[in-house]
Amino acid sequence: MTIKSVDEFIQNIKKKTKSLYDKQVEKASNTELYYVVCAIVKEEIEKDWSKTNREYQEQQPKQVYYLSMEFLIGRLLESNLINMGMREVCNEALKKLNFTPKEIYEEEPDPGLGNGGLGRLAACFLDSLATLSYPGHGFGIRYQYGMFEQRFINGYQTELPDYWLKDPYPWGTRNEQAATEVKFGGTVRMLELDDGSIEIKHEYTDNVLAVPYNVPIVGYENEIVNTLCLWKAESPLSPKERNYQELLSNEQLERDHSIDQISGMLYPNDSDDEGKMLRIRQQYFLVASSLAKIVTDFKENNRLSLHHLPEKVVIQINDTHPSLAIPEMMRMLMDEEGFGWDEAWEITTNVFAYTNHTTLHEALEKWPVHMIETLLPRIHMIINEINERFCQHLWHNHPELRDKIPDLAVIAYGQVHMAHLAIVGSFSVNGVANLHTEILKNQEMKNFYHLYPDRFNNKTNGITHRRWLLMANPELADLITEKIGNQWIDRPRELTNLLRCTEDSAFLDKLAKVKKNNKQKLANYIHETTGITVDEHSIFDVQIKRLHEYKRQLLNIFHVIYLYNELKANPNLDIVPRTFIFGAKAAPSYYFAKEVIKLINTVASIINHDPEIKDKIKVIFLENYNTSLAEKIIPAADVSEQISTAGKEASGTGNMKLMMNGALTVGTLDGANIEMKDQVEDPNIFIFGLREEEVSDYHRNQSYNAKEIYQTDERITEIMDELRDGVFGQDVEFKDIYYHLLSTNDPYFILKDFQSYVETHQQVDQNYRNQAIWLPKTVINIAHSGKFSSDRTIQEYASGIWKIEKQVK
Numbered sequence: 120m121t122i123k124s125v126d127e128f129i130q131n132i133k134k135k136t137k138s139l140y141d142k143q144v145e146k147a148s149n150t151e152l153y154y155v156v157c158a159i160v161k162e163e164i165e166k167d168w169s170k171t172n173r174e175y176q177e178q179q180p181k182q183v184y185y186l187s188m189e190f191l192i193g194r195l196l197e198s199n200l201i202n203m204g205m206r207e208v209c210n211e212a213l214k215k216l217n218f219t220p221k222e223i224y225e226e227e228p229d230p231g232l233g234n235g236g237l238g239r240l241a242a243c244f245l246d247s248l249a250t251l252s253y254p255g256h257g258f259g260i261r262y263q264y265g266m267f268e269q270r271f272i273n274g275y276q277t278e279l280p281d282y283w284l285k286d287p288y289p290w291g292t293r294n295e296q297a298a299t300e301v302k303f304g305g306t307v308r309m310l311e312l313d314d315g316s317i318e319i320k321h322e323y324t325d326n327v328l329a330v331p332y333n334v335p336i337v338g339y340e341n342e343i344v345n346t347l348c349l350w351k352a353e354s355p356l357s358p359k360e361r362n363y364q365e366l367l368s369n370e371q372l373e374r375d376h377s378i379d380q381i382s383g384m385l386y387p388n389d390s391d392d393e394g395k396m397l398r399i400r401q402q403y404f405l406v407a408s409s410l411a412k413i414v415t416d417f418k419e420n421n422r423l424s425l426h427h428l429p430e431k432v433v434i435q436i437n438d439t440h441p442s443l444a445i446p447e448m449m450r451m452l453m454d455e456e457g458f459g460w461d462e463a464w465e466i467t468t469n470v471f472a473y474t475n476h477t478t479l480h481e482a483l484e485k486w487p488v489h490m491i492e493t494l495l496p497r498i499h500m501i502i503n504e505i506n507e508r509f510c511q512h513l514w515h516n517h518p519e520l521r522d523k524i525p526d527l528a529v530i531a532y533g534q535v536h537m538a539h540l541a542i543v544g545s546f547s548v549n550g551v552a553n554l555h556t557e558i559l560k561n562q563e564m565k566n567f568y569h570l571y572p573d574r575f576n577n578k579t580n581g582i583t584h585r586r587w588l589l590m591a592n593p594e595l596a597d598l599i600t601e602k603i604g605n606q607w608i609d610r611p612r613e614l615t616n617l618l619r620c621t622e623d624s625a626f627l628d629k630l631a632k633v634k635k636n637n638k639q640k641l642a643n644y645i646h647e648t649t650g651i652t653v654d655e656h657s658i659f660d661v662q663i664k665r666l667h668e669y670k671r672q673l674l675n676i677f678h679v680i681y682l683y684n685e686l687k688a689n690p691n692l693d694i695v696p697r698t699f700i701f702g703a704k705a706a707p708s709y710y711f712a713k714e715v716i717k718l719i720n721t722v723a724s725i726i727n728h729d730p731e732i733k734d735k736i737k738v739i740f741l742e743n744y745n746t747s748l749a750e751k752i753i754p755a756a757d758v759s760e761q762i763s764t765a766g767k768e769a770s771g772t773g774n775m776k777l778m779m780n781g782a783l784t785v786g787t788l789d790g791a792n793i794e795m796k797d798q799v800e801d802p803n804i805f806i807f808g809l810r811e812e813e814v815s816d817y818h819r820n821q822s823y824n825a826k827e828i829y830q831t832d833e834r835i836t837e838i839m840d841e842l843r844d845g846v847f848g849q850d851v852e853f854k855d856i857y858y859h860l861l862s863t864n865d866p867y868f869i870l871k872d873f874q875s876y877v878e879t880h881q882q883v884d885q886n887y888r889n890q891a892i893w894l895p896k897t898v899i900n901i902a903h904s905g906k907f908s909s910d911r912t913i914q915e916y917a918s919g920i921w922k923i924e925k926q927v928k
């Protein structure tokens with residue numbers, strides 16, 4: 120039984136404050152109250168957690184393990200309160216004690232253990248798995264330093280280390296008993312035994328201790344608590360062994376440092392060899408420790424031969440990052456369990472399923488063979504054998520592919536191609552939106568699709584509506600519940616019941632008011648953090664995502680510059696005032712992306728301080744975009760910018776979050792935007808720009824000419840010349856952007872799509888003026904967003920790939 124009354128919660132707070140801090144609650148700081156509330160909630164969670172674990176042990180259901188180098192879980196206190204059914208009582212209790220709930224929740228650091236969409240997706244999936252009562256757990260790495268903290272200095276991005284663990288983190292429980300050793304380096308010897316069998320001896324290895332920190336993943340009001348296990352790398356020497364050595368030798372210090380690096384930071388730069396080596400070590404560290412735990416648990420719970428592993432275990436690998444799990448499983452089955460190759464391969468390929476998240480070539484992982492050989496000699500032997508057998512298979516059984524063997528091989532030209540390893544070693548390969556999966560099947564992985572047509576499938580991404588609506592936008596959630604009841608929380612498709620309200624003017628008024636309040640809150644935040652005043656009556660036009668050329672923040676800022684040029688020429692131009700809001704981090708070594716950040720910041724400071732345009736447009740670039748900032752921005756958005764070059768954004772998930780919060784999408788026919796359009800239909804979404812086939816045709820025929828557009832479209836000529844001639848100050852800072860676009864022939868078709876983008880924004884302006892047109896569209900978007908709940912996605916993974924069952928009560 121959880122705490123159901125406000126008074127009981129207050130009593131608990133008082134008791135805990137006394138026992139933890141020996142204080143009266145009135146004297147406690149926000150930080151102390153944060154730890155107090157965490158402790159109370161954790162005690163409740165722990166009861167359900169033990170119960171869930173016990174049930175899994177007794178009932179031995181098939182379990183799914185989600186292996187991922189990234190989990191962007193966000194802050195957990197408030198979402199745990201919601202899922203435990205305690206948010207309301209906690210809020211009331213805090214208020215009665217004169218604390219502000221939001222302030223308490225914001226005491227929590229936001230663990231940045233991921234880069235963007237891929238890591239956040241993993242977190243949404245865990246939430247849905249637990250909520251739908253599926254036995255499903257995550258394995259990841261507990262990086263000491265998460266995603267860098269972004270600061271703008273003079274408009275440039277600078278990166279500060281994110282040491283999120285400086286204060287105790289209440290949600291990860293260290294479990295030293297379950298620590299396991301991971302072996303790197305060393306030499307491999309094969310011994311022939313008397314019975315003719317072969318024993319593998321892996322000696323002189325560098326061992327690293329993997330210590331698990333378990334984070335509870337709480338289902339929504341269902342008493343299920345699954346586990347996210349995050350591994351930390353430590354020295355395997357016990358304190359006793361260390362003390363022996365009195366003074367640590369240099370060699371030992373160096374070894375310690377190299378161990379610390381493994382779970383030291385997220386995604387180190389992999390452009391140089393040291394970076395690559397570290398990345399491989401991180402990946403192997405994750406898979407070796409996770410598989411050891413999975414296999415140990417299987418043996419303990421099931422007492423079955425490992426032949427039966429695929430009946431009880433399925434492992435989803437999140438992109439190729441954990442695909443060393445495939446040879447690692449082979450190693451364990453053969454070297455530790457005595458299976459022959461064929462049996463081990465049969466088991467392995469029935470356990471793994473692989474999700475692809477991008478078709479961008481620069482993002483496809485390839486590791487130099489010599490690095491794998493040095494770092495993981497036994498894994499290298501196994502990958503070689505996988506490659507050998509796969510190529511033989513192609514040669515003998517697929518003569519039509521003989522000349523394609525080097526393109527398909529797992530090892531070619533001195534590199535291990537991780538995507539090929541993942542495809543060959545899995546029973547399922549999925550893309551993350553319909554278009555993306557079609558591109559995999561018909562273009563990027565065409566030959567593999569020909570080989571294994573049954574392996575390929577689509578699972579369109581989703582987001583947890585509990586965090587992204589119920590938690591982030593309580594006013595909207597309450598309004599929805601007031602109108603259609605609360606069943607949408609368990610069954611998000613029921614949001615379609617809102618469709619009957621598109622002409623209900625009382626409802627529309629309330630909806631407008633909720634949005635206005637959310638905009639006011641964001642405006643306050645903007646004022647506090649930037650000093651800039653924005654008008655909550657203006658259109659909040661939002662682009663929030665990683666900074667990347669294919670995502671085309673540059674197209675957005677070109678549109679802003681165009682409007683500014685128009686306003687300068689005609690200050691009385693009749694446009695609805697707009698606030699353009701950006702949030703984006705660039706990879707630290709991505710020069711062009713950083714130039715775009717500087718450009719947006721420069722344009723912002725010119726526009727925001729120009730009295731001539733009478734505040735008709737404002738540009739706000741919020742620093743340090745992350746999960747918790749997204750929770751502030753999304754409820755306040757009117758317009759959602761989803762403007763990637765068609766074919767490049769595998770799915771997108773921010774698009775879904777914004778739709779669910781009543782923003783209208785300006786988007787290309789790319790990723791999941793297409794499926795959003797299928798749901799809401801024209802004219803409830805603003806689609807513009809080239810389609811994927813058109814982009815492909817231009818590439819194939821080499822018939823695109825960016826220079827011609829630059830010369831013929833006067834609006835573009837003006838913008839580009841301003842960049843070239845230093846109109847935005849800083850001498851000729853942005854000349855690079857000008858030259859880059861023209862000398863590379865604008866590979867992301869920014870100039871090509873500009874015209875239709877501008878026209879589409881004119882329609883947005885026209886629509887917004889007439890709220891009787893705008894508001895019903897926002898209702899239609901919210902109503903159809905239920906399809907994009909990760910509950911639907913997880914249901915599809917569970918029945919289509921994992922074949923797992925819900926835990927029954």
Ligand code: 26V
Binds near residue numbers: 476580769770790
């Ligand atoms: C990684 C890199 C790394 C090196 C340089 C360039 C580059 C470009 C893209 C990536 C993305 C790697 C995979 C990824 O995060 N994909 C995202 O996955 C989301 C969840 O499925 C999906 O919504 C996004 O569309 C997709 O970009």
